[in-house]
Amino acid sequence: MQRILVVGSTGAGKSTMARGIARRLGLPFHEMDALHFIGPDWQENPDLVEQVTGIVRGPDGWVFDSIGHPRVRDLLWEHADTVVWLDYSRHVVLARVLRRSLRRTLLRERIFGGNREGVAEWFRADHPVWWAMSQYNGRRTEILRRTRDPRFAPLRVIRYGSPRSVRRPADALL
Template sequence: MERILVVGVTGAGKSTLARTLSTRLGVPYHEMDALHFGGPDWAVNADFADDVARLTAQPCWVVDSLGYPEVRDLLWERADTVIWLDYPRRVVMARVLRRSIRRSVTRELLFGGNRESWRGWLSREHPAWWSWSQHGPRRREIHRRVGDARFAPLDTRRFAHPDDTSAWLATL
Protein backbone atom coordinates (compact mmCIF):
# COMPACT_ATOMS: atom_id res chain seq x y z
CA MET A 1 0.00 0.00 0.00
CA GLU A 2 1.86 3.00 -1.32
CA ARG A 3 -0.63 4.76 -3.62
CA ILE A 4 -3.96 4.62 -1.82
CA LEU A 5 -7.28 5.86 -3.13
CA VAL A 6 -10.02 6.09 -0.47
CA VAL A 7 -13.45 6.09 -2.13
CA GLY A 8 -17.08 6.22 -1.09
CA VAL A 9 -20.07 8.51 -1.20
CA THR A 10 -20.08 12.03 0.23
CA GLY A 11 -20.05 11.82 4.02
CA ALA A 12 -18.71 8.27 4.31
CA GLY A 13 -15.55 9.40 6.09
CA LYS A 14 -13.04 9.33 3.23
CA SER A 15 -11.00 12.31 4.42
CA THR A 16 -10.90 11.13 8.01
CA LEU A 17 -9.72 7.66 6.99
CA ALA A 18 -7.21 9.05 4.48
CA ARG A 19 -5.67 11.31 7.14
CA THR A 20 -5.45 8.37 9.54
CA LEU A 21 -3.81 6.14 6.91
CA SER A 22 -1.36 8.92 6.06
CA THR A 23 -0.29 9.20 9.69
CA ARG A 24 -0.07 5.46 10.35
CA LEU A 25 1.74 4.60 7.14
CA GLY A 26 3.88 7.74 6.83
CA VAL A 27 2.48 8.45 3.37
CA PRO A 28 1.58 11.99 2.18
CA TYR A 29 -2.14 12.80 2.21
CA HIS A 30 -3.78 14.99 -0.43
CA GLU A 31 -7.34 16.24 0.07
CA MET A 32 -9.01 16.44 -3.34
CA ASP A 33 -11.59 19.04 -2.30
CA ALA A 34 -8.81 21.33 -1.08
CA LEU A 35 -6.97 20.89 -4.38
CA HIS A 36 -10.14 21.35 -6.46
CA PHE A 37 -11.59 24.43 -4.78
CA GLY A 38 -8.87 27.03 -5.14
CA GLY A 39 -10.57 30.13 -3.88
CA PRO A 40 -13.54 31.99 -2.46
CA ASP A 41 -17.07 31.32 -3.73
CA TRP A 42 -16.07 27.73 -4.44
CA ALA A 43 -13.87 28.79 -7.35
CA VAL A 44 -12.24 25.85 -9.10
CA ASN A 45 -8.46 25.67 -9.21
CA ALA A 46 -7.49 26.14 -12.87
CA ASP A 47 -4.41 23.94 -12.35
CA PHE A 48 -6.31 21.15 -10.61
CA ALA A 49 -5.68 18.38 -13.19
CA ASP A 50 -1.99 19.30 -13.45
CA ASP A 51 -1.65 19.40 -9.66
CA VAL A 52 -3.22 15.94 -9.32
CA ALA A 53 -1.07 14.53 -12.13
CA ARG A 54 2.05 15.88 -10.41
CA LEU A 55 1.23 14.56 -6.94
CA THR A 56 0.13 11.12 -8.18
CA ALA A 57 3.38 10.76 -10.12
CA GLN A 58 5.07 10.46 -6.72
CA PRO A 59 5.80 6.96 -5.36
CA CYS A 60 3.59 7.27 -2.25
CA TRP A 61 0.31 9.07 -1.54
CA VAL A 62 -3.16 8.83 -0.05
CA VAL A 63 -6.07 10.55 -1.81
CA ASP A 64 -9.66 10.85 -0.57
CA SER A 65 -12.00 10.85 -3.52
CA LEU A 66 -13.91 8.85 -6.05
CA GLY A 67 -12.26 11.50 -8.17
CA TYR A 68 -13.48 14.54 -9.96
CA PRO A 69 -14.31 13.62 -13.57
CA GLU A 70 -11.24 15.35 -15.01
CA VAL A 71 -8.87 13.24 -12.84
CA ARG A 72 -10.93 10.16 -12.01
CA ASP A 73 -9.26 7.75 -14.45
CA LEU A 74 -5.81 9.07 -13.58
CA LEU A 75 -6.35 8.38 -9.88
CA TRP A 76 -7.64 4.87 -10.53
CA GLU A 77 -4.82 4.09 -12.98
CA ARG A 78 -2.08 5.24 -10.62
CA ALA A 79 -3.43 3.78 -7.37
CA ASP A 80 -2.23 0.40 -6.15
CA THR A 81 -4.85 0.16 -3.38
CA VAL A 82 -8.49 1.19 -3.21
CA ILE A 83 -10.20 1.45 0.16
CA TRP A 84 -13.96 1.51 -0.45
CA LEU A 85 -16.19 2.81 2.32
CA ASP A 86 -19.38 1.18 1.09
CA TYR A 87 -21.64 2.22 3.94
CA PRO A 88 -25.45 2.17 3.94
CA ARG A 89 -27.29 5.42 3.27
CA ARG A 90 -28.47 5.65 6.92
CA VAL A 91 -24.85 5.65 8.16
CA VAL A 92 -23.64 8.15 5.58
CA MET A 93 -26.57 10.52 5.96
CA ALA A 94 -26.20 10.66 9.74
CA ARG A 95 -22.54 11.55 9.29
CA VAL A 96 -23.02 14.15 6.58
CA LEU A 97 -25.89 15.82 8.44
CA ARG A 98 -23.89 16.06 11.69
CA ARG A 99 -20.89 17.44 9.80
CA SER A 100 -22.88 20.01 7.81
CA ILE A 101 -24.83 21.21 10.84
CA ARG A 102 -21.57 21.62 12.77
CA ARG A 103 -19.96 23.48 9.88
CA SER A 104 -22.98 25.75 9.44
CA VAL A 105 -23.21 26.56 13.16
CA THR A 106 -19.48 27.13 13.73
CA ARG A 107 -18.84 28.74 10.32
CA GLU A 108 -15.87 26.38 10.03
CA LEU A 109 -13.34 27.50 7.42
CA LEU A 110 -13.10 25.02 4.55
CA PHE A 111 -11.01 24.66 1.41
CA GLY A 112 -10.29 27.84 -0.51
CA GLY A 113 -11.53 29.96 2.39
CA ASN A 114 -15.13 28.79 1.88
CA ARG A 115 -17.74 27.94 4.50
CA GLU A 116 -20.99 26.00 4.57
CA SER A 117 -23.97 28.26 5.19
CA TRP A 118 -27.59 27.78 6.14
CA ARG A 119 -28.63 29.21 2.78
CA GLY A 120 -26.43 26.58 1.12
CA TRP A 121 -28.76 23.86 2.42
CA LEU A 122 -31.24 24.93 -0.27
CA SER A 123 -28.81 24.08 -3.06
CA ARG A 124 -28.79 20.66 -4.74
CA GLU A 125 -25.00 20.85 -4.47
CA HIS A 126 -25.06 20.99 -0.68
CA PRO A 127 -23.27 17.92 0.76
CA ALA A 128 -26.46 16.57 2.38
CA TRP A 129 -28.47 16.76 -0.84
CA TRP A 130 -25.53 15.54 -2.89
CA SER A 131 -24.93 12.55 -0.64
CA TRP A 132 -28.60 11.55 -0.73
CA SER A 133 -28.95 11.86 -4.51
CA GLN A 134 -25.57 10.34 -5.38
CA HIS A 135 -25.54 7.39 -2.98
CA GLY A 136 -26.77 4.82 -5.53
CA PRO A 137 -25.00 6.20 -8.61
CA ARG A 138 -21.66 6.53 -6.78
CA ARG A 139 -21.86 2.99 -5.39
CA ARG A 140 -22.57 1.65 -8.88
CA GLU A 141 -19.69 3.67 -10.34
CA ILE A 142 -17.23 2.38 -7.75
CA HIS A 143 -18.46 -1.19 -8.19
CA ARG A 144 -17.95 -0.90 -11.95
CA ARG A 145 -14.46 0.55 -11.55
CA VAL A 146 -13.37 -2.10 -9.05
CA GLY A 147 -14.19 -4.75 -11.65
CA ASP A 148 -12.71 -2.85 -14.62
CA ALA A 149 -9.66 -4.60 -16.11
CA ARG A 150 -8.10 -1.21 -16.97
CA PHE A 151 -7.47 -0.66 -13.28
CA ALA A 152 -6.13 -4.12 -12.44
CA PRO A 153 -4.37 -5.22 -10.42
CA LEU A 154 -5.77 -3.14 -7.58
CA ASP A 155 -5.75 -4.32 -4.00
CA THR A 156 -9.33 -3.45 -3.09
CA ARG A 157 -10.61 -3.39 0.49
CA ARG A 158 -14.37 -2.94 0.71
CA PHE A 159 -15.90 -2.10 4.08
CA ALA A 160 -19.67 -2.24 4.59
CA HIS A 161 -19.72 -0.70 8.09
CA PRO A 162 -17.48 1.68 10.08
CA ASP A 163 -16.82 -1.13 12.60
CA ASP A 164 -15.29 -3.20 9.79
CA THR A 165 -13.05 -0.29 8.83
CA SER A 166 -11.98 0.22 12.45
CA ALA A 167 -11.15 -3.46 12.85
CA TRP A 168 -9.01 -3.36 9.72
CA LEU A 169 -7.27 -0.16 10.86
CA ALA A 170 -6.37 -1.86 14.13
CA THR A 171 -4.34 -4.40 12.16
CA LEU A 172 -2.09 -1.74 10.57
Protein backbone atom coordinates in the same frame (compact mmCIF):
# COMPACT_ATOMS: atom_id res chain seq x y z
CA MET B 1 0.61 -0.26 -0.84
CA GLN B 2 1.95 3.13 -1.61
CA ARG B 3 -0.74 4.75 -3.78
CA ILE B 4 -4.08 4.59 -2.06
CA LEU B 5 -7.54 5.91 -2.85
CA VAL B 6 -10.11 6.03 -0.07
CA VAL B 7 -13.50 6.07 -1.77
CA GLY B 8 -17.16 6.12 -0.77
CA SER B 9 -20.21 8.33 -0.65
CA THR B 10 -20.14 11.93 0.44
CA GLY B 11 -20.02 11.90 4.24
CA ALA B 12 -18.78 8.32 4.65
CA GLY B 13 -15.60 9.43 6.43
CA LYS B 14 -13.12 9.26 3.57
CA SER B 15 -10.93 12.11 4.81
CA THR B 16 -10.71 10.73 8.34
CA MET B 17 -9.84 7.27 7.04
CA ALA B 18 -7.33 8.62 4.51
CA ARG B 19 -5.57 10.76 7.13
CA GLY B 20 -5.26 7.76 9.43
CA ILE B 21 -3.85 5.55 6.68
CA ALA B 22 -1.41 8.24 5.57
CA ARG B 23 -0.16 8.72 9.15
CA ARG B 24 0.23 5.00 9.71
CA LEU B 25 2.14 4.44 6.46
CA GLY B 26 4.09 7.70 6.51
CA LEU B 27 2.61 8.82 3.19
CA PRO B 28 1.41 12.27 2.16
CA PHE B 29 -2.34 12.83 2.40
CA HIS B 30 -4.09 14.81 -0.35
CA GLU B 31 -7.61 16.12 0.19
CA MET B 32 -9.34 16.30 -3.18
CA ASP B 33 -11.80 19.04 -2.20
CA ALA B 34 -8.93 21.22 -0.94
CA LEU B 35 -7.16 20.76 -4.28
CA HIS B 36 -10.36 21.36 -6.24
CA PHE B 37 -11.74 24.43 -4.40
CA ILE B 38 -9.01 27.06 -4.11
CA GLY B 39 -10.75 30.32 -3.49
CA PRO B 40 -13.79 32.15 -2.22
CA ASP B 41 -17.22 31.44 -3.69
CA TRP B 42 -16.13 27.85 -4.35
CA GLN B 43 -13.67 28.90 -7.03
CA GLU B 44 -12.40 25.82 -8.86
CA ASN B 45 -8.72 25.18 -9.43
CA PRO B 46 -7.88 25.60 -13.13
CA ASP B 47 -4.61 23.70 -12.54
CA LEU B 48 -6.21 20.68 -10.86
CA VAL B 49 -5.23 18.21 -13.59
CA GLU B 50 -1.62 19.38 -13.63
CA GLN B 51 -1.33 19.29 -9.84
CA VAL B 52 -2.84 15.83 -9.50
CA THR B 53 -0.74 14.55 -12.41
CA GLY B 54 2.40 15.74 -10.65
CA ILE B 55 1.41 13.96 -7.45
CA VAL B 56 0.34 10.62 -8.91
CA ARG B 57 3.19 10.35 -11.41
CA GLY B 58 5.83 11.38 -8.89
CA PRO B 59 8.20 8.95 -7.25
CA ASP B 60 6.53 9.08 -3.84
CA GLY B 61 3.48 7.30 -2.52
CA TRP B 62 0.25 9.09 -1.66
CA VAL B 63 -3.22 8.80 -0.17
CA PHE B 64 -6.24 10.59 -1.68
CA ASP B 65 -9.66 10.84 -0.02
CA SER B 66 -11.73 10.64 -3.15
CA ILE B 67 -12.97 8.62 -6.08
CA GLY B 68 -11.54 11.63 -7.91
CA HIS B 69 -13.01 14.71 -9.48
CA PRO B 70 -14.21 13.74 -12.98
CA ARG B 71 -11.30 15.61 -14.60
CA VAL B 72 -8.75 13.44 -12.76
CA ARG B 73 -10.71 10.31 -11.89
CA ASP B 74 -9.16 7.96 -14.44
CA LEU B 75 -5.70 9.36 -13.71
CA LEU B 76 -6.04 8.52 -10.01
CA TRP B 77 -7.42 5.05 -10.62
CA GLU B 78 -4.75 4.22 -13.21
CA HIS B 79 -1.96 5.07 -10.75
CA ALA B 80 -3.46 3.66 -7.55
CA ASP B 81 -2.40 0.29 -6.22
CA THR B 82 -5.02 0.09 -3.44
CA VAL B 83 -8.62 1.22 -3.03
CA VAL B 84 -10.19 1.39 0.42
CA TRP B 85 -13.94 1.48 -0.13
CA LEU B 86 -16.18 2.78 2.66
CA ASP B 87 -19.34 1.11 1.38
CA TYR B 88 -21.56 2.21 4.24
CA SER B 89 -25.35 2.22 4.27
CA ARG B 90 -27.31 5.25 3.17
CA HIS B 91 -28.46 5.71 6.78
CA VAL B 92 -24.88 5.89 8.12
CA VAL B 93 -23.71 8.22 5.37
CA LEU B 94 -26.64 10.62 5.65
CA ALA B 95 -26.39 10.81 9.44
CA ARG B 96 -22.68 11.62 9.19
CA VAL B 97 -22.99 14.24 6.45
CA LEU B 98 -25.94 15.88 8.20
CA ARG B 99 -24.01 16.18 11.49
CA ARG B 100 -20.92 17.49 9.69
CA SER B 101 -22.84 20.09 7.68
CA LEU B 102 -24.84 21.26 10.68
CA ARG B 103 -21.61 21.70 12.67
CA ARG B 104 -19.92 23.56 9.84
CA THR B 105 -22.93 25.83 9.35
CA LEU B 106 -23.54 26.60 13.01
CA LEU B 107 -19.87 27.14 13.85
CA ARG B 108 -19.14 28.95 10.57
CA GLU B 109 -16.11 26.70 10.01
CA ARG B 110 -13.81 27.64 7.18
CA ILE B 111 -13.27 24.81 4.74
CA PHE B 112 -11.77 24.47 1.27
CA GLY B 113 -10.46 27.72 -0.19
CA GLY B 114 -11.69 29.65 2.85
CA ASN B 115 -15.32 28.87 2.02
CA ARG B 116 -18.04 28.15 4.53
CA GLU B 117 -21.25 26.19 4.48
CA GLY B 118 -23.91 28.79 5.11
CA VAL B 119 -27.66 28.54 5.49
CA ALA B 120 -28.20 29.62 1.86
CA GLU B 121 -26.12 26.68 0.60
CA TRP B 122 -28.57 24.24 2.21
CA PHE B 123 -31.05 25.18 -0.52
CA ARG B 124 -28.68 24.28 -3.36
CA ALA B 125 -28.76 20.86 -5.04
CA ASP B 126 -24.99 20.54 -4.65
CA HIS B 127 -25.03 21.01 -0.86
CA PRO B 128 -23.33 17.95 0.71
CA VAL B 129 -26.53 16.66 2.36
CA TRP B 130 -28.60 16.79 -0.83
CA TRP B 131 -25.63 15.63 -2.90
CA ALA B 132 -25.13 12.59 -0.65
CA MET B 133 -28.82 11.69 -0.93
CA SER B 134 -29.05 12.12 -4.70
CA GLN B 135 -25.69 10.59 -5.60
CA TYR B 136 -25.60 7.64 -3.19
CA ASN B 137 -26.68 4.88 -5.59
CA GLY B 138 -24.78 6.30 -8.55
CA ARG B 139 -21.56 6.59 -6.55
CA ARG B 140 -21.80 3.00 -5.32
CA THR B 141 -22.42 1.77 -8.87
CA GLU B 142 -19.47 3.79 -10.22
CA ILE B 143 -17.08 2.47 -7.57
CA LEU B 144 -18.19 -1.12 -8.10
CA ARG B 145 -17.76 -0.76 -11.85
CA ARG B 146 -14.27 0.66 -11.44
CA THR B 147 -13.16 -2.05 -9.01
CA ARG B 148 -14.05 -4.61 -11.69
CA ASP B 149 -12.67 -2.70 -14.67
CA PRO B 150 -9.62 -4.42 -16.22
CA ARG B 151 -8.06 -1.00 -16.93
CA PHE B 152 -7.53 -0.55 -13.22
CA ALA B 153 -6.24 -4.03 -12.42
CA PRO B 154 -4.49 -5.20 -10.42
CA LEU B 155 -5.92 -3.05 -7.68
CA ARG B 156 -6.11 -4.30 -4.14
CA VAL B 157 -9.66 -3.50 -3.04
CA ILE B 158 -10.49 -3.38 0.66
CA ARG B 159 -14.23 -2.95 1.12
CA TYR B 160 -15.87 -2.08 4.44
CA GLY B 161 -19.63 -2.37 4.83
CA SER B 162 -19.92 -0.59 8.16
CA PRO B 163 -17.89 1.67 10.44
CA ARG B 164 -17.73 -1.16 12.99
CA SER B 165 -15.77 -3.30 10.56
CA VAL B 166 -12.78 -1.00 11.07
CA ARG B 167 -11.70 -0.43 14.65
CA ARG B 168 -9.47 2.54 13.79
CA PRO B 169 -9.06 4.34 10.46
CA ALA B 170 -5.44 3.24 10.16
CA ASP B 171 -6.46 -0.42 10.59
CA ALA B 172 -7.87 -0.43 7.07
CA LEU B 173 -4.67 -1.82 5.61
CA LEU B 174 -3.96 -4.52 8.20
